[in-house]
Amino acid sequence: MKRALALSLAMILAGTASAAETLRYVALVDNGKQAGHQIVTTGDDGVIRVDYLFKDNGRGPELKEEFKLAPDGTFGSYHVTGSTTFGAPVDESFGRDGNKAWWKSTSDNGAQEVEGTALYSPLGGTPAGFSVAFAALAKRTDGKLPLIPSGSLSTRKVAEAEVSNGKDTRKVQLLAITGVGLTPTFAWATQGESPRLFAFIVPGWVQLIEEGWAGNGVALEAKQKQAEADTLVAFQQRLAHPLKGSTLIRNTRVFDSEHATLGAASDVLVRDGRIVSVTPTGGAARADNVIDGGGRVLLPGMFDMHGHLGRWDGGLNIATGVTTVRDMGNDNATLQQIMAEEKAGTLLSTRIVPAGFIEGESQMSARNGFVIKNLDEAKQAVDWYAEHGYPQVKIYNSFPKALLRDTAAYAHGKGLRVSGHVPAFMRAQDVVEQGYDEIQHINQVLLNFLVDDKTDTRTLQRFYLPAEKVADLDFDSKPVQDFIATLAAKQTVIDPTLSTFEFLRQRAGQMPESYAPVAAHMPPDIQRGLKVAEMKIPDDATAARYDRSFRKMVEFVGRMYKAGVPIVAGTDAVPGFTVQSELEWYVRAGLTPAQVLQVATWNGAKYSRTLADRGSVTPGKLSDLVLIDGDPTKNISDIRNVAVVLKGDTAYYPSEIFDALGIKPFAAPAKVGAGR
Structure with missing residues (x-):
C-alpha cells in the first residue's frame, strides 16, 4: 500500500510534446513485465491529452487528463478524471484568467490572486506533469517555480546518461525535485531548452519510460540509486551526532x-x-x-513491524522514535542494498529485520521477492531467504493454496516464521491451521467471515467486502469467538495496521483521524494531500456503514488482545507518524497506554526475534x-x-x-x- 503512495507523489506534480504529436510511455515492473502506460497526445487545437493506466497487485489508478499551456509553460487550464488506486473517483479542474486562479477537486476547492508565473499542483494528476514542470522551470532565471496553491518547485541535476534504442542515441539527465513532498523526488528528463519527462523510476518497483527505450531502464535505475546514495550520505552526515x-x-x-x-x-x-x-x-x-x-x-526504541522500506524512510522513522523496522516485502536486491548501507553507517536508517516475500504467479501478482509456480520454486525461495539470514517469510495473495501447508512446513524446518496475507480462495482459519505464525492486516483477519472458496481477494474485494460487511458481524457469535480462541491458543500474531485501513472510511475532503494530530506540522502540499480519499463512497449511508465497519475493526483488535492474541504494531503507510497513530488506535481498542507501549517495544522485539539485543x-x-x-x-x-x-x-x-x-x-x- 505504501508503494501506491510513492507513485501518487509523482502525480502530485501532474510529457508534453510538440503539436500533433503522440508520445508513449510504458510502465514496467518485475524486470520488464508491463503494468501500464502513459500516452501523451498534443492536438492541433493545442490541447494536451493524457491517457494513464497503472495496475499492480490487482489495483492502481486510471486517469484521463487534459490541459492547455499558458505562454509561460504552466497550466492555463487543466482537468483530470478517472479513479484512484482503490477506486475513488477523481475529478479535478484548474483555470486561470489573468491574475485570478481557481481549482476544484473531489476533496477541496479554492481561488487566489496570482501574479506572474505559477504552476498548479494537481492532487490527482499523472506523471506527465513532470514535463510541464521541467519545461516551465527551464524558462525561469531564478531556478524556482512558484506553485498553486502554495510552495515552490526547484530541480537540481544530479546525474546524466547516454541512452540508445538501437537506432538513435540521446543524453538524459537525472533531476532531483524539491518543493513537493517531504523528500526529493527523482526523475529522468531530456536535455535542451524545453526538457520533458523521459523516465520516472521507483527503484525496486516500477520504471515508467518512453516506449522503445525500455532497454535502458536497468542502467538508469542503477545510476539513479547511486546518485540518491550520494545525496543520502550527505543527509546522514549532517544529522547524525556520533x-x-x-x-x-x-x-x-x-x-x-x-x-x-x-x-x-x-x-x-x-x-x-x-x-x-x-x-x-x-x-x-x-x-x-x-x-x-x-x-x-x-x-x-520502538518497532514498526510492517514497513516497505525506501532509502528516504529513515529520517521519519528515527525522528518519531522508531529504531527498528521489519520490512514486509521488497525487491530483494533493493532491500539488500539498503541493509548494507545501514550497516556501513552511510544511510540515515533504522535497524532492519527482513521478511522474505513469496508470491504465486498470476495476472494480479505483486512482483516483489520471488514469484513462484510450484513447490520446488517455493522451497528455493525459502532457501534463499534462510541463507541470507531472514527470520521469516511473507506469503501473498496469489500464492497457490495447494502449496501452502508444505511450504509452511518447509520454512519451519529451516527455522523461519511464516506470515502473510491470506491467499485467494482461502480463509484466515485455513492458513492458521496450515502453519501461519502471523497474519498481516485487520481486513485479512475479518475476511475469514466474509468469503467462500470462490471469492477472489486479489481484487479490490479485499477492501470493499470488509467495508461493507464488518458493520454487521456479531463478534459474540460462536464462529467469531471460536476463531479468536484458536488464534489465542496457537499464539498466532496479528499485525492489524489499523491506521492504514482508516482509508476504508475516509471521504473526500476529510482529514483522517490517524493524521489529524500531525497535519498542522506538515508542509501545505502534504496537508492538502492527506484529505484525498481512496475508496469509492457514493453517499452518506455508505459512508456511515464504512465508518461502523472500521470502528468494529478497531474493537476486534481489542477483543483479540484481551483474549490473549499477540498484537504487533505496524504501518504499511507513512513512516513513523503512522506508528504513533497506530498506538492511539490500540488505546481506543481498549488497551492501556502502557500495554500499547509494550506492544511497540517488547512485542516488536519478541516477534522479530531480536529480543536478545533490543x-x-x-x-x-x-x-x-x-x-x-x-x-x-x-x-x-x-x-x-x-x-x-x-x-x-x-x-x-x-x-x-x-x-x-x-x-x-x-x-x-x-x-x-x-x-x-
Whole structure:
C-alpha cells in the first residue's frame, strides 16, 4: 500500500510534446513485465491529452487528463478524471484568467490572486506533469517555480546518461525535485531548452519510460540509486551526532517494557552502542557525554513491524522514535542494498529485520521477492531467504493454496516464521491451521467471515467486502469467538495496521483521524494531500456503514488482545507518524497506554526475534533509546514529543530531522553535553 503512495507523489506534480504529436510511455515492473502506460497526445487545437493506466497487485489508478499551456509553460487550464488506486473517483479542474486562479477537486476547492508565473499542483494528476514542470522551470532565471496553491518547485541535476534504442542515441539527465513532498523526488528528463519527462523510476518497483527505450531502464535505475546514495550520505552526515566514549542519560524514568510499568528516576549509562547500567539517579557514575533527562520518560526504541522500506524512510522513522523496522516485502536486491548501507553507517536508517516475500504467479501478482509456480520454486525461495539470514517469510495473495501447508512446513524446518496475507480462495482459519505464525492486516483477519472458496481477494474485494460487511458481524457469535480462541491458543500474531485501513472510511475532503494530530506540522502540499480519499463512497449511508465497519475493526483488535492474541504494531503507510497513530488506535481498542507501549517495544522485539539485543532498557542490549517529553504511559499521544533518539552509538535530534524535511518539530531537543 505504501508503494501506491510513492507513485501518487509523482502525480502530485501532474510529457508534453510538440503539436500533433503522440508520445508513449510504458510502465514496467518485475524486470520488464508491463503494468501500464502513459500516452501523451498534443492536438492541433493545442490541447494536451493524457491517457494513464497503472495496475499492480490487482489495483492502481486510471486517469484521463487534459490541459492547455499558458505562454509561460504552466497550466492555463487543466482537468483530470478517472479513479484512484482503490477506486475513488477523481475529478479535478484548474483555470486561470489573468491574475485570478481557481481549482476544484473531489476533496477541496479554492481561488487566489496570482501574479506572474505559477504552476498548479494537481492532487490527482499523472506523471506527465513532470514535463510541464521541467519545461516551465527551464524558462525561469531564478531556478524556482512558484506553485498553486502554495510552495515552490526547484530541480537540481544530479546525474546524466547516454541512452540508445538501437537506432538513435540521446543524453538524459537525472533531476532531483524539491518543493513537493517531504523528500526529493527523482526523475529522468531530456536535455535542451524545453526538457520533458523521459523516465520516472521507483527503484525496486516500477520504471515508467518512453516506449522503445525500455532497454535502458536497468542502467538508469542503477545510476539513479547511486546518485540518491550520494545525496543520502550527505543527509546522514549532517544529522547524525556520533557519541564518542560513554554517555550518561541522567534523571529519566525508564519504561519497563517486559512488565509494562514506569520506573523511578534513573541514570542510564551507555558505551560503544550498548547499555552498561541502569541505576537510581544521583549516583557517582561519570561519562564523556551527558544528556539531562529532566524527568522525561525513556523508552526502548520502538518497532514498526510492517514497513516497505525506501532509502528516504529513515529520517521519519528515527525522528518519531522508531529504531527498528521489519520490512514486509521488497525487491530483494533493493532491500539488500539498503541493509548494507545501514550497516556501513552511510544511510540515515533504522535497524532492519527482513521478511522474505513469496508470491504465486498470476495476472494480479505483486512482483516483489520471488514469484513462484510450484513447490520446488517455493522451497528455493525459502532457501534463499534462510541463507541470507531472514527470520521469516511473507506469503501473498496469489500464492497457490495447494502449496501452502508444505511450504509452511518447509520454512519451519529451516527455522523461519511464516506470515502473510491470506491467499485467494482461502480463509484466515485455513492458513492458521496450515502453519501461519502471523497474519498481516485487520481486513485479512475479518475476511475469514466474509468469503467462500470462490471469492477472489486479489481484487479490490479485499477492501470493499470488509467495508461493507464488518458493520454487521456479531463478534459474540460462536464462529467469531471460536476463531479468536484458536488464534489465542496457537499464539498466532496479528499485525492489524489499523491506521492504514482508516482509508476504508475516509471521504473526500476529510482529514483522517490517524493524521489529524500531525497535519498542522506538515508542509501545505502534504496537508492538502492527506484529505484525498481512496475508496469509492457514493453517499452518506455508505459512508456511515464504512465508518461502523472500521470502528468494529478497531474493537476486534481489542477483543483479540484481551483474549490473549499477540498484537504487533505496524504501518504499511507513512513512516513513523503512522506508528504513533497506530498506538492511539490500540488505546481506543481498549488497551492501556502502557500495554500499547509494550506492544511497540517488547512485542516488536519478541516477534522479530531480536529480543536478545533490543526491546527493553536492559544492560547488555543495544542502546536504542527514545527520550519522551511528557508521560506516554498515561497519555499515549505524548509519544509524539520525542526529544532525542539514540541508535547505538549515534544520537539524533528529531527537531533537526524535521526541520530538514520541512516539518514543524514537536518537541525541543534534549542535547548531548560534555560529561564530567
